[in-house]
Amino acid sequence: MTQPVNPPVRLLMGPGPIDADPRVLRALSTPLVGQYDPWMTATMTETQELYRQVFGTRNDATMLVDGTSRAGIEAALVSLLAPGDRVLVPVFGRFGHLLAEIATRAGAEVHTIETEWGQVFPPSVIEDAVRRVRPKVLAVVQGDTSTTMNQPLDELGAICERHGVLLYTDATASIGGNPLETDAWGIDVVSAGLQKCLGGPSGSAPITLSPRAVSVLDGRRSIEAGIREADDVVSDDPIRSNYLDLAMILDYWGPRRLNHHTEAASMLYAANECARILLEEGREAVIERHATAGRAMLAGVEALGLRVFGDVAHKMHNVVAVEIPDDVVGDQVRGAMLEDHGIEIGTSFGPLHGRVWRIGTMGYNARKDTVVRTLAALEHCLRRAGHAVPQGAGVDAALDVHADPAVDADRTAPVGAPA
Structure with a gap:
């Protein structure tokens, strides 16, 4: 006879996941509503505004990707990078290698620079590599838990602006517990997860995109044939994922509310509560x-x-x-x-x-x-x-x-x- 789910009591003091805040666990247990219920869409809109504050941004394109933090990483890279696009990845731990692998699977021309594990890159080294590679995207992890290092980002936005490069960062391990200023630092795309400093469970990936990044998505827009509208432009080189197509996800979270997937309601509640707790404390x-x-x-x-x-x-x-x-x-x-x-x-x-x-x-x-x-x-x-x-x-x-x-x-x- 099967037994009910009854995990042992643990204190999770590793690199993540960690014990979720009891308020978040209570939010997970609250009733479901339909994905177009007015309460549900209002909660989605409210969650977007909460995460603008968490990310330190005014980006309209701030939302959740349903999936673990890796889903957010993959959504960002597969949506920004067309096959043949150059991407530069500074690698200072395991998760830099992960960004490079995902970009490779997206068909990008991947260039890496590496430093010894336990160290970070001076901005000048990254700028030298940007000049040499001339990438479309600089993709960098902020906090890499494999080494515990925190790569400084505050000068990278200006570097990317000087060279016409999009800046993407994975802030899964760092957001909430370390400074991150999306707009002030000139970061175009940031993706994250709940299961570390935000105090929630794995399963939802907050993400924010600058207007410059959204324009790249618009150039690669691919709308499902069954719901395509007359004013939608379909690229000859569409984003090579349906589920992780950020252009389509933006249409779902935006004012048109075009159906893309059924929002993971319980994870929405959890993400909302994670942000609310953080902002209440400050x-x-x-x-x-x-x-x-x-x-x-x-x-x-x-x-x-x-x-x-x-x-x-x-x-x-x-x-x-x-x-x-x-x-x-x-x-x-x-x-x-x-x-x-x-x-x-x-x-x-x-x-x-x-x-x-x-x-x-x-x-x-x-x-x-x-x-x-x-x-x-x-x-x-x-x-x-x-x-x-x-x-x-x-x-x-x-x-x-x-x-x-x-x-x-x-x-x-x-x-x-x-x-």
């Missing part, structure tokens, strides 16, 4: 909460005698990569954290697999009590595994940061952060 206050929790976790693991991977000055607020001591087996410690304490932390990918643990402090879990609980459990598991650690030092260091959030604040402030 964008800057949420960023500072993440910064404080991140500094506390960083101070705690260092006080335990553990080394931190990468350029800490360019680390995201919301995740830290901790080098695994030579005298323990990383997966065994992670397993003990889960089995003995109900806390999940992550490993990493590629060259960092088995070398680091990734510990997140994001969304609903960017709090003092979760940081303290995680550090206490990590200390216990390390000691049980035979690794000597100073008793209570991690918790004490984290509490000191929370008592005085200005402690070491300059160490982890990314470029573009508020002073």
Whole structure:
């Protein structure tokens, strides 16, 4: 006989997903309405306005792509890039490779530049590559959780404007917990997800597009033959996806409300509530909460005698990569954290697999009590595994940061952060 869904209680302190805010879980459980019910369309319109504020933009073309954050990435790239278009991808971790792969599948001519994992690109290096490649699109990850690095974006919009390039960024891991100013930084397209700093479940991808990006979509417009209207222009080279065609999705979210898909109502409710919670607390206050929790976790693991991977000055607020001591087996410690304490932390990918643990402090879990609980459990598991650690030092260091959030604040402030 089958059993009802009853997952174990976990504290998700990895690189994401994280525990959803209880308000978001309640929103997910509310009743469904039809996709053209006036309440539903009004909620869609309201959600668009909420995410304009989250993204820091006035773009009319702000909406949700139904699917995980990867659906938002793919929708952006497949809609912007026609076969043969050049795209430049700066790669500083796993998710830069993902952007390059998706662009390749879209038929683009993909050019990459790479830096050592744990580092970011100076803007001058990116501009040199833009001059050399002359891409249609510069596609860059803001925060790459595989390395925990936060690529500075505040100068890239001006670079792209000088060279006639569209700027796209994947902000899935960074939005909400780190500064992101779409309009002020001149970013044309930003896609994101709910499951990290926004405090929701995976399954909805907020996205925003500048008027310049929308004009590219209009040039590649493809409307289903059954609903094509007389004034629609159909390109000889249409967007090569129906579900992820942003031009069609815009028609669904826009004033014409042309049918494209049945909106995922429960995920709409969740996305709406994620944005509402963030804006009620205040964008800057949420960023500072993440910064404080991140500094506390960083101070705690260092006080335990553990080394931190990468350029800490360019680390995201919301995740830290901790080098695994030579005298323990990383997966065994992670397993003990889960089995003995109900806390999940992550490993990493590629060259960092088995070398680091990734510990997140994001969304609903960017709090003092979760940081303290995680550090206490990590200390216990390390000691049980035979690794000597100073008793209570991690918790004490984290509490000191929370008592005085200005402690070491300059160490982890990314470029573009508020002073």
